[in-house]
Amino acid sequence: MLTMERLAIVGFGCAGYHALEAIRQAGCRAPVDIYSDTGLPPYNPMLTTYYTAGRLPYQGLFPFGTLEEIARRFDARVLTQTPVQAVRARDHQVVTADGRRETYDQILLSTGASAFVPGSFVGLKGAFCMRTVADAVRLREALEKRTYRRAVIVGASMVGIKVAELLHQRGCHVTLADMAPHIFALAAYPEVSTLIEGRLRAMGIDLVFGQAIAGAEEHTDEQGAVQGYTVSLADGSTLETELLVLNIGTRAATGLLDPAEIAIDRGVVVDERMHTSVPGIYAAGDCCQGNNLQSGQTQIIGLWANAGTQGRVAGRNMAGVSDETDGTILHNITHFLDMDFIGLGDNRLTGEVATYASPDRRFYLQAVLREGAPVGFNILDNYGVSGILKAHLIKVLRGQPSRFTPEQRGQLIRFGLKESFIDHLEANKYD
Numbered sequence: 001m002l003t004m005e006r007l008a009i010v011g012f013g014c015a016g017y018h019a020l021e022a023i024r025q026a027g028c029r030a031p032v033d034i035y036s037d038t039g040l041p042p043y044n045p046m047l048t049t050y051y052t053a054g055r056l057p058y059q060g061l062f063p064f065g066t067l068e069e070i071a072r073r074f075d076a077r078v079l080t081q082t083p084v085q086a087v088r089a090r091d092h093q094v095v096t097a098d099g100r101r102e103t104y105d106q107i108l109l110s111t112g113a114s115a116f117v118p119g120s121f122v123g124l125k126g127a128f129c130m131r132t133v134a135d136a137v138r139l140r141e142a143l144e145k146r147t148y149r150r151a152v153i154v155g156a157s158m159v160g161i162k163v164a165e166l167l168h169q170r171g172c173h174v175t176l177a178d179m180a181p182h183i184f185a186l187a188a189y190p191e192v193s194t195l196i197e198g199r200l201r202a203m204g205i206d207l208v209f210g211q212a213i214a215g216a217e218e219h220t221d222e223q224g225a226v227q228g229y230t231v232s233l234a235d236g237s238t239l240e241t242e243l244l245v246l247n248i249g250t251r252a253a254t255g256l257l258d259p260a261e262i263a264i265d266r267g268v269v270v271d272e273r274m275h276t277s278v279p280g281i282y283a284a285g286d287c288c289q290g291n292n293l294q295s296g297q298t299q300i301i302g303l304w305a306n307a308g309t310q311g312r313v314a315g316r317n318m319a320g321v322s323d324e325t326d327g328t329i330l331h332n333i334t335h336f337l338d339m340d341f342i343g344l345g346d347n348r349l350t351g352e353v354a355t356y357a358s359p360d361r362r363f364y365l366q367a368v369l370r371e372g373a374p375v376g377f378n379i380l381d382n383y384g385v386s387g388i389l390k391a392h393l394i395k396v397l398r399g400q401p402s403r404f405t406p407e408q409r410g411q412l413i414r415f416g417l418k419e420s421f422i423d424h425l426e427a428n429k430y431d
């Protein structure tokens, strides 16, 4: 039965938007209060670097339209510039930063995550991060005001590489630094990282991997304007730079919750219905730990599509329509500096390695198999095969028959794979 209780959504990003859409698509007409700490429509953080680079107009950051359109389309009360300070689970109350208390019957937490700045960098007033629209605007304005010749980017992740791309394309010398020994430490196999790193070095990008960045000293002029930084590495060496961008990681935005009331690990813990440990409270997106289909454990899966799926499942359940998701696998698809990198599955799992390289070595595929079944893929420069291999991996993990269809096989062959290699990727043990 569809609910007519008062519903609330805290945080209006990808997960929050899809929850609202699902509530209405389920036919539920209950009042929905949306608490947003910005005055902006839901935006796509993946597009922030495109805006900063001048490759996307400002409106392009907002894929679902303006707030007015969304509020009208879904008949929702959107409370903008209204950060929620606390959700009092026992009292079914939302406490806003300005001290208001509002009640709810069911609530979704979709507060996402925020850029993590470690203690050694706190207090640097001129350093940049990249997560929010405000971050993107700030970096764009800085780049318009000054021509930076040298930049250090800390964090060689999907975000760091996008920032590196935009600065490199402006003619700025980029050094990408990370404590991890390789680029894309959470997604790439070492051999594939090495290939990518070779290409980046050939473009003139410096890579400093495998040692901690101890801190940075900010240099200002007489007026107090930041001119540059000396970045200190753990081995005692230093890097001089004019621009410093920190993409060290994110932290789930769970500060509004009382851990004595609701189960929180790295993110809010949820079940397959996106329900938390407290009746009537759901969570979705980067603030929560959903199921990793591969490990069977809950984990923050910081991906756009995942936030949408989780938001939809939560929304349907809040509307009174039972729904579940059995989770997803880790998957990263990123385009940068004329390359495509796709990582599917947990890159820490080792096993038999099977590789394919096109004659010019642009297209490179590495599969890792255990007991004859794939557990992960890395693909360089062949976006076309990624959908087929992702669907294949998910089927294998669900224990479903895992033969490629004739169409898929035909496509894989057209993309350059040999029949014998494709046979090898089929997990015969499940047939």
Ligand SMILES: Cc1cc2nc3c(=O)[nH]c(=O)nc-3n(C[C@H](O)[C@H](O)[C@H](O)COP(=O)(O)OP(=O)(O)OC[C@H]3O[C@@H](n4cnc5c(N)ncnc54)[C@H](O)[C@@H]3O)c2cc1C
Binding pocket: 010, 011, 012, 013, 014, 015, 016, 035, 036, 037, 038, 043, 044, 045, 046, 047, 048, 049, 082, 083, 084, 085, 110, 111, 112, 113, 130, 131, 132, 158, 159, 162, 253, 256, 284, 285, 286, 287, 301, 302, 303, 304, 305, 307, 332, 333, 334
């Ligand atoms: C530069 C960059 C590149 C990325 N690239 C990729 C990629 O290639 N592929 C991919 O799948 N994913 C990528 N991501 C990740 C993807 O953008 C996120 O996984 C997704 O946006 C998560 O959606 P969400 O709704 O959970 O959180 P968010 O989009 O962070 O939305 C949460 C919202 O809640 C608001 N909020 C927080 N706290 C409160 C509060 N207390 N009260 C009220 N409102 C609050 C926030 O301001 C925000 O608007 C990238 C992210 C970045 C930054």
